[in-house]
Amino acid sequence: MAKVQKIITFGEVLLRLSPAENRKLSQAKSLDFFFGGTEMNVGASLAVLGESVKHITAVSNDIVGDAALSSMRQYGIDVSSVQKVNHPIGQYLLEVGSDMRSSQIAYNRLNGSFANIQPEKINWDSELKNAGLFHWTGITPAISEAAYQGLKAALVSANAKGLHVTADPAYRSNLWQYGRKGQEVLKELVGLSTIFIGGVNEINEILETSFSLDKDGFIEASKHLMAECPNIKQVFDKIRTGLSASWQKIYGRAFVDNTYIETDELEITQVVDRIGTGDAYAAGLIYGLRHFDAKKALNFANAACALKHTILGDVNLVSVAEITEVMQGNTGGRIKR
């Protein structure tokens, strides 16, 4: 995959608020805040890894929108095409769980700034001109008709230009309130994509199939997906075992070149922050595919995902060097002086 060309991401930026120290909201007097959002998280992580990234979104035309831009610039993201609209930026409030206590999220994102993006103001031909890859997730078309239209136009343009298109089509049932049916839309948009980041659950949801979750089911599901959506050439999945909110195990598996591959399992015994670990995987994978072969890319993605569990906030801030260390098995935590 050509690595010099820039990466375009498109999606909602959310203000995340959460009490520190595993506090319940009613116990807190202040809230940590971060800007996140799945597509921006992927873009930010890629920018931290050294890629050239542009994120297209709409933020509020107020001090919060300004802070969102400031935050994106900090990672090195190009924000020159971000729209400003007179709607508040979406947000979520997170109570961070621990052990058997689950984290809880209360969203406030309906009718926010990104839902009110003006798709007709985005010139995708121009935005994608020197780009090599476009990344999208299933959250974006679930937000609003405008978001869907913006995304579809991007995918059509990307296809016309022959870009790589990575799809992370997670279906979130409590979104999709504007009228369209999630399954239909996601199937349409995956059809316009080239790399599928998801597993059996996602394939079953989109294609209304019922493949099993095991290795064979994954292989069959992947083949079926490629048959239904012939643009898709690769399928990359991530298997998580949650012993508790604090203790997680992950490994990656993929179906590439008609071959099944998988990584070793990595174990995180003291989760610092689980939010954004899937986005870290996607970013690691995209970086990996631009610099390595598929097997090494999958390992890179899995190590990036594991490391994200040790980073506060939505965005994975680890470097290529840190990921490479973990890929090489150096997980004993020696101090780097």
Add this chain to the structure above:
Amino acid sequence: MAKVQKIITFGEVLLRLSPAENRKLSQAKSLDFFFGGTEMNVGASLAVLGESVKHITAVSNDIVGDAALSSMRQYGIDVSSVQKVNHPIGQYLLEVGSDMRSSQIAYNRLNGSFANIQPEKINWDSELKNAGLFHWTGITPAISEAAYQGLKAALVSANAKGLHVTADPAYRSNLWQYGRKGQEVLKELVGLSTIFIGGVNEINEILETSFSLDKDGFIEASKHLMAECPNIKQVFDKIRTGLSASWQKIYGRAFVDNTYIETDELEITQVVDRIGTGDAYAAGLIYGLRHFDAKKALNFANAACALKHTILGDVNLVSVAEITEVMQGNTGGRIKR
């Protein structure tokens, strides 16, 4: 005014977020939070002063709504009639100014939980049965048709029962987006009220007059208001001189029993938090009118308002003893051991 009967307030509860240390949002990593909202602020302040207070509102049916209830209970407010609805609680983000730098607020309150209150589920006859006073502000009818309907029903019931009704009818032009005309609605609702907490600007806005801001203008405006809205028996105003965001002077004036009265001016040279100072004035006034004559009530209100400038958050947390000290001229800040 009978003091044993409880006080009912009705209005939106907002989540307030603001960086500490006068930071700009882009400089902060955490945000202090408080629950506020003008009518709840008045109720909370009255509860802290020892009154029996019930607040009627709608909060989100999630962890944020739970935290709002917890916060109100902390002040001693009866929350047994609060509705829970599937809309996020409104909020505002505040950058706290200093000296010549103004504080800035970004709101996110449109279509929030209170805007979606179900007025038909409030049994005002029952809620107001043992109440002595109902307090409302001009924010509530500006939020949504449902909020307007709920408020109007309350005022009709309160009038039928002969309650005192305090009106703080500030006109906020950037609200009123649901269709009704602010001036008309406020005039209607002031007509259902007995005590007007506002001054020449408010009267001019509501009655479309143009009285001058000086003492004579205030007296004429008050008389005109009482002529137009014969239920109104008293008018209480507050005059603020802002030397800077950090240095303010305030005094109260009133037109009561056909007589003009005013207080001495109090000066705050190091404002801790200016939000909610008007609500502190209203609460001080209501408390004062239930316990003292109008002149002393006005002084109590002015001292309460001044003291609120020294309290962080939306709600005035000072005690009757602290307000009384200031009324007596003990403003030198001696340590109380």
Add this chain to the structure above:
Amino acid sequence: MAKVQKIITFGEVLLRLSPAENRKLSQAKSLDFFFGGTEMNVGASLAVLGESVKHITAVSNDIVGDAALSSMRQYGIDVSSVQKVNHPIGQYLLEVGSDMRSSQIAYNRLNGSFANIQPEKINWDSELKNAGLFHWTGITPAISEAAYQGLKAALVSANAKGLHVTADPAYRSNLWQYGRKGQEVLKELVGLSTIFIGGVNEINEILETSFSLDKDGFIEASKHLMAECPNIKQVFDKIRTGLSASWQKIYGRAFVDNTYIETDELEITQVVDRIGTGDAYAAGLIYGLRHFDAKKALNFANAACALKHTILGDVNLVSVAEITEVMQGNTGGRIKR
């Protein structure tokens, strides 16, 4: 057990102070604070779970006592019978351990406000009129003669009214400085109780027996207790295995209806706060007994206790839904969106 009737708790409220981040006191510049105290913790947890709870205590007649009231109200506890006395509220300073380092507590509670409660001013007949259950622990009668007299009067009245009385008679040897003998008092008061929350150690201490700690010993001890204190109908115990200050395992066992029951063991690998876990168990049990059968109640108690290890402060703030999730085996920490 009837669930609509309110629950009465009686005991000392303590100000808890502790450095954050596992700091030693000499390393800290600020201290987190919470209000706790075993009986209040039980009451607060029950209020959070939705029960109607009243706590009777004595707090200091100063700003600290006011803050204690504010804190209790926040949980929804009825504080209308709390006394204010001219003695400082008791407190404890906690250095939070980790791994093999034990937490350390320095108390400052002798001759505090609760020790100086005026038992003659409590009208137990009135307080217990519509109550369904009274809860006490072995801390209360250890504090002072006044506390003992207040508690005994409560138990006599509760017995006369046929209330459920839950006893958590932990014997704390470094209390009991006012003259009475702990063993004698506890035996007397357990005799006035109906549900015993404790195990072999507590029975051995109170009855001066020496049953073994294993299952058979627990059954024998329970039978012996019921023979000595015939009011006691149920015995509920909790078995903790501490791998370290950070890693704990717990399960519950009980002797009910002449039958031994026990729960599965739950494991907490990253303890956030161990204080108040016993109170969480007691509260979970009381809630469970009012809503479920004894077996399910025991499971509810054990899950509540496990979850408390993930909550900062003395009080368990988890909801019925969160406890139910853990009871159903959903301990993998999935994010709730």
Add this chain to the structure above:
Amino acid sequence: MAKVQKIITFGEVLLRLSPAENRKLSQAKSLDFFFGGTEMNVGASLAVLGESVKHITAVSNDIVGDAALSSMRQYGIDVSSVQKVNHPIGQYLLEVGSDMRSSQIAYNRLNGSFANIQPEKINWDSELKNAGLFHWTGITPAISEAAYQGLKAALVSANAKGLHVTADPAYRSNLWQYGRKGQEVLKELVGLSTIFIGGVNEINEILETSFSLDKDGFIEASKHLMAECPNIKQVFDKIRTGLSASWQKIYGRAFVDNTYIETDELEITQVVDRIGTGDAYAAGLIYGLRHFDAKKALNFANAACALKHTILGDVNLVSVAEITEVMQGNTGGRIKR
């Protein structure tokens, strides 16, 4: 005054707790803490200024007492004679006022560790052997009989050795609960002192006189004091004008060598912390008298006192250089690079 000899202070060490940001206690989740206590404050300030200081007290035999020792050592105070007793260290909780809102203090010091000091274990002959000055305040003899006995023994020994004895005999009416009469005791102990740090109010209280507060009254009162207590050779007073809790003016005046002297007035418009400003004055005076003439010493004391208003906590941490700057009129706040 000889400057090489060490200074001995004797008195209670208190744990001070206070919310930051002018918060009310019920608004705070954490409390800043400092160790203070008037005599220790004086000692610590003198140690920071470069003097050799030993503080004699009794602290609790627990982690809080250890932290108190650690804090005193940090300033450079010799703590080798501090007793450890099985009583909690005294404490006070401070809500910091602002503008017209007074600071409020809730004490918890009765029957604390210092009240239970064992005076018979202090070998004053040995402690005072190489000392040049002993400092005491009116708080110490108000705490307990043991504290009184310890102090009196110290003063007798100091007199026998010809030490300078500085007395700051503030009468605090809410102490003195152990039986002795404050006025009598203070008169006795001032009689054993050589330098009086106090003014007309203190003299009137101790000698039961009624001198006026103006300059002439001060001169007359000073003469009367020297007549009644012939050991007293110098009287140093401090006049404070409180415009608000945030805005204070101070100047010093003295009667020395039969002459009245006074300083210019210094104005503090943004008080950071007013606690311990009197102790800063006393420490500045003692330092000044050991290094300068009385006039310059008075100026040094007044500048030290003014600067303390800019320092958080009980103890004045400014250097000789910083005080000297202010004495020279450099109060414009230029940055020192």
Add this chain to the structure above:
Amino acid sequence: MAKVQKIITFGEVLLRLSPAENRKLSQAKSLDFFFGGTEMNVGASLAVLGESVKHITAVSNDIVGDAALSSMRQYGIDVSSVQKVNHPIGQYLLEVGSDMRSSQIAYNRLNGSFANIQPEKINWDSELKNAGLFHWTGITPAISEAAYQGLKAALVSANAKGLHVTADPAYRSNLWQYGRKGQEVLKELVGLSTIFIGGVNEINEILETSFSLDKDGFIEASKHLMAECPNIKQVFDKIRTGLSASWQKIYGRAFVDNTYIETDELEITQVVDRIGTGDAYAAGLIYGLRHFDAKKALNFANAACALKHTILGDVNLVSVAEITEVMQGNTGGRIKR
């Protein structure tokens, strides 16, 4: 002045560390940190105002250097030409004064990363190609020979290209340790500049004259400077009166087009942060000169400078709208909703 062309700044980036709450370092357990440095401050402020800015510097090749880049990007500064060298980034530790207590700074900047910049690696012809203005201060040539050489090359190139060159030639005597004589170097470099941001003191230092500080002296000094350094066309000065570290007054004056102009005085009674106020003035001036006439630019600069006193950190974060408000006399601190 053409406003579309970008602005180039060149100078050291410093890590600033300071205790919050006016604490002394020995009282703090954590330090706020910001990245600053006079030239970067000017660049950041200009970027916040909307200008296109590139800063050229050298940072450490470690996690601190990465954080410095991240910080600059946040403001929108182009960091694509920043060098990474194997020397630690310079830093300063700031104790923030208050009232008559001066702030104190301890520097650690000698032989840091910027002192080790490689001037030969900067292609000034390329860097300045599309630029409109180059800004420098007297700090840069005082750091090291390499810094001097880099700056001189920039000025020669800027002159050749006809750029505006703003010089803020403050002479800092405790720098200049690498061998060159400050006065000579500054005179040389001012000779290569077009706009002088400084006053009588700076002119006297550079030209070894002794003009008086009053208006006439300023005019004479300005004329003399323009005679000695004929490239200089405008002189902009700022007059500060420090009542205390917390209370400052400032106004601007200038000699432009052979005419003396000055602004009204602005008063800041509660300084939040005085560091970087001179840089805010310079940035405001540069912005003003690119958008307004000299008189309005001077007012803009003075208002920007005043507002910086209300912003924490080194960089002025206020917007054009906020500055314009103050220029229009709206200094009463009304809340912007």
Add this chain to the structure above:
Amino acid sequence: MAKVQKIITFGEVLLRLSPAENRKLSQAKSLDFFFGGTEMNVGASLAVLGESVKHITAVSNDIVGDAALSSMRQYGIDVSSVQKVNHPIGQYLLEVGSDMRSSQIAYNRLNGSFANIQPEKINWDSELKNAGLFHWTGITPAISEAAYQGLKAALVSANAKGLHVTADPAYRSNLWQYGRKGQEVLKELVGLSTIFIGGVNEINEILETSFSLDKDGFIEASKHLMAECPNIKQVFDKIRTGLSASWQKIYGRAFVDNTYIETDELEITQVVDRIGTGDAYAAGLIYGLRHFDAKKALNFANAACALKHTILGDVNLVSVAEITEVMQGNTGGRIKR
């Protein structure tokens, strides 16, 4: 080993800065700070354990140096021989890792205050007069020629006086930039020492051997070291297994009196802070050797080291009682009331 005599340590004091909550530097707005440095850490830990300790070093002649002195005094260290020099104190910036993410350190210590110590101003004969033990590490001679000269002079004097000399000769390759060869210097200085705190790696580095890391290799290496450096009588090693940055296992082994001894392994599953654990081991060992036999001393050292993993900062703050508990196998974390 005689225990009454004081212990002398000699080495650099460093300012440590690190973000809390495992944050990356670019995510933090404040940094926790501590003073550390390997030799000072050992001295501070010994002082906390009750030993009499003097640390000799050079700090900066500014507010940071003052704070370093204050910090050392807090532990009870005698700082009366610390030099003040006009160079900034060294520092390191630490990003704290977690799980498989390593901690990262950026140093800024070259040419700092300790590197510029004036060895000729230290009178070692006087300093070591009543001392019983001198401790050094391999960091000190790596800093500068002056540091090397100071250390060598100390060792020569200590040998002459027959003191115990503990050597912790870790070779840090990124130091040693002033010209001398680390291996040669360390061999020379170990030759002047009596107790070797290190293992096979250190022996191989110093003696340019290649013993294996297993038990036999350790025994052979120890014998070889004693042959080469006949002053060395005991060798104490520590074996760490890092499962991750958060999960570590350690045990101690030694070769003493021609006998191999080792401890049980202790496991830390939730590392709070790994920095300074080696210094905690050394301090525990020194304390142990002064109070117990070698076997018990080794156990004490291992328990002290394990406990340090639970303490924030560089210095081990646990007490003899806490270490003894762990030595006795009480690692279950019971609360100490």
